[in-house]
Amino acid sequence: MALDYRLCVRFTPLHEFISSLHTYLCRKSYKKIDLSMEWVEKTQERLTPELRSMLDSTEVNGDWRFIYLLALVCPDSTSPEELVTWIEGHSVGELYELLSQYGNEFPAQMEAFRTHAVQLLTAWNEEYFRQLDPEILRLLHAEVARRTDMLTQLSPEDFVDDTTNGMLFTSIPGLEELILVPQYHFQPLNVIWHFGKVTLCHYAARVYMDQPGELSPHHYRVLRTIGEKSRMKILRYLHHGPQPFTEIVRHLKISKGITHDHIGKLRSAGFIHAHVEGEVTTHYSLRLKAVRQIDEILYRYITTMSQ
Numbered sequence: 001m002a003l004d005y006r007l008c009v010r011f012t013p014l015h016e017f018i019s020s021l022h023t024y025l026c027r028k029s030y031k032k033i034d035l036s037m038e039w040v041e042k043t044q045e046r047l048t049p050e051l052r053s054m055l056d057s058t059e060v061n062g063d064w065r066f067i068y069l070l071a072l073v074c075p076d077s078t079s080p081e082e083l084v085t086w087i088e089g090h091s092v093g094e095l096y097e098l099l100s101q102y103g104n105e106f107p108a109q110m111e112a113f114r115t116h117a118v119q120l121l122t123a124w125n126e127e128y129f130r131q132l133d134p135e136i137l138r139l140l141h142a143e144v145a146r147r148t149d150m151l152t153q154l155s156p157e158d159f160v161d162d163t164t165n166g167m168l169f170t171s172i173p174g175l176e177e178l179i180l181v182p183q184y185h186f187q188p189l190n191v192i193w194h195f196g197k198v199t200l201c202h203y204a205a206r207v208y209m210d211q212p213g214e215l216s217p218h219h220y221r222v223l224r225t226i227g228e229k230s231r232m233k234i235l236r237y238l239h240h241g242p243q244p245f246t247e248i249v250r251h252l253k254i255s256k257g258i259t260h261d262h263i264g265k266l267r268s269a270g271f272i273h274a275h276v277e278g279e280v281t282t283h284y285s286l287r288l289k290a291v292r293q294i295d296e297i298l299y300r301y302i303t304t305m306s307q
Contacts, residue, residue, distance in 0.1 A: 003156045003157065003160075003169075003171060003178075004171035004175070005169075005171060005175045005176055005177055005178050005199075006176060006177040006178070007151070007156050007159070007160065007177075007178050007180070008177065008178075008179055008180070009144050009147045009148055009151065009163070009179075009180045009181070009182070010144070010179055010180070010181055011140050011141060011143070011144040011181060011182055012077075012078035012079070013078060013079055013080075013137055014071055014074075014077055014078055014079055014080060014082070014083055015071070015181045015183070015202070016132075016136070016137060016140060016183060016184060016185070017079075017080045017121075017124075017125065017129050018067070018068060018071050019181075019183040019184070019185050019186055019191070019202055020124075020128065020129060020132070020184075020185040021120075021121075021124050021128075021129075022060070022064075022068075022185075022186060022191060022202075023035070023185040023186045024040070024043060024055060024124075024128075025055065025058055025059075025060050025064065026060055026186070029186070029189060032188075032189060032264070032268070033185070033186060033187065033188075033189065034187045034188060034208070034217045035185060035187075039185075043128060046127060046128065046131070047127050047128070048123075048127060050123070051123045051124070051127055054119065054120055054123065055120075055124075058116075058120060062105065062107070063107050063113055063116075065193055066099065066106070066107055066113065067117050067120075067121070068191075068193050068200065069099060069102060069193070069195055070083070070087060070095075070117070071083055072179075072195065072198065072200060073098055073099075073101075073102070074086045074087075080121055080122075080124075080125040080129060081125065083121065084118055084121050084122055084125075087114060087117060087118055087121075088118060092110045092111050092114065095110060095114065096110060101196070101197075102195035102196045102197065102198065103195055103196045133209070135209065136184050136207075136209070139184070139205070139207040140182050140183075140184060140205055140207065142207075143182045143205045143207055144182060147159075147163055147180070147182070150162070150163075160178070160180070161273070161287075161289075163180055163203060164180065164190065164201060164203040165188075165203070165204060165206070165270040166267060166270045166271075166272060166273045166274060166287050166290070167190065167192075167201060167203070167273070167274055167276060168273050168274065168275045168276065169199060169201070169276050169277075170275060170276065170277045170282070172277050172278060174196055174197055175194075175197060175198075175199060175278075176197040176198065177197065177198050177199070178198075178199050178201065179198060179199070179200050179201070180201050180203055181200065181201065181202045181203070182202075182203060182204075182205035182207075183202040183203065183204065183205060184205060184207060186202065186204070187204040187205070187206065187217070187218075188204045188206075188217075188218065188221060188268040188269075189204065189268065190202060190203055190204065192276065192279050193279065194278040194279045199278070199279075204218075204268075206218045215297070215301050218269075219297050219301070221265075221268060221269045222269045222270065222271075222290065222293070222294065222297060223294070223297065223298070224269075225265050225266060225268075225269040225271065226269075226271070226294070228262070228265075230252055230254065230258075230259075230262050231262050231265065231266055231271075233251070233252060234248060234251075234252065234262060234263065234266060234272070235266070235271060235272070235286060235291070237251050238272060238284060238285055238286040239286050241285070242273075242275065242283045242284065242285035243283055243284060243285075244282065244283045244284075245259070245260070245263070245281075245283075245284070248263065248284065263284065267284075269290065270287060270289075270290040271286075271287055271290045271291065272284045272285065272286060272287050273285045273286070273287050
C-alpha cells in the first residue's frame with residue numbers, strides 16, 4: 001500500500017541538540033536509555049545550580065512540544081545559536097502566525113513561553129551541547145547519508161520499517177510529510193510529534209561510541225529481550241495478527257503496567273511493529289524480520305570474536 005505522504009530523512013546539529021535536552025527532561029526514561037543514569041549524573045555535575053533548577057521545573061508537556069515545533073519551522077537554522085536568534089527576532093504575534101500552520105493549540109502565555117524557551121535553550125547549549133563529542137555528530141551525519149542511499153533501494157514502507165526498527169505510520173487526513181531524524185542520546189526510544197501536516201519521528205540511529213568488534217547495545221538488547229516468558233507469549237500471540245494493547249493485556253492476564261513494560265522492551269529490540277496514527281499507537285504486530293536476525297547476530301559475534 002503506497003504512502004500518501006512525502007518521506008525524508010534530515011539531520012543537523014540542532015536536531016541532536018533538541019534530542020539531548022529531551023533526553024535529560026524525560027526523567028521516567030532514565031532507566032530505559034542506553035546512556036543510563038551514569039550519563040545523567042555526569043551531566044548534572046557539569047550544570048550550574050541555576051540551569052539544574054530550570055530543568056527540574058520544565059516538564060515534557062505541550063509547551064515543550066512547541067519548542068520541538070519551533071526547531072522544525074525555523075528556516076535554515078542548523079545550530080542552537082541560530083534557533084535562539086530566530087526565536088528572539090520574532091514577535092509574539094509572528095510566532096502565533098507561524099505555529100497556526102501546524103495546529104490550533106498554543107502555549108497559554110506565549111511571551112512567557114518564548115522567554116523560558118530562549119533561556120533554557122541558551123543555557124543547555126552553553127553548559128552541555130557545546131562540549132559534545134563531535135564524533136557523535138559525525139556518526140549521525142553518516143547515518144543520514146547511508147539512509148538516503150537506502151531510500152532509493154527500498155519501498156517507502158520497508159524503508160520506514162527498517163530505519164525506525166519497526167514503526168509503521170498510517171496515512172491520516174492532512175498528513176503531508178513524515179520526517180525521520182536520527183538521534184543518539186535517547187536510544188533506543190523514539191520521539192514522535194504530529195503537527196497537523198507534518199509528523200516528526202526521532203528514531204534510534206543505533207550508532208554507539210563502543211569498541212569495535214563488540215556486540216552493540218542494540219544487539220545485546222535483542223538477545224536479552226527474548227529471555228522472558230511473557231514476552232515470548234506476546235510474540236506468539238501477535239503471530240496470529242495485529243492486536244491493540246487491551247487485547248494483549250487480556251491475553252497475558254497480567255497488569256497493564258507490566259504488559260506495557262514488556263511491549264516497550266519488545267519494541268526497543270525491534271521484535272514488534274508499532275502502528276501509529278499521528279502520535280497514537282493503535283495496535284502492534286509481529287516483526288518476523290527481527291526474529292530471523294537472531295541467528296545472524298549470534299553467528300557474527302561468535303565467529304568474529306574467535307578470530
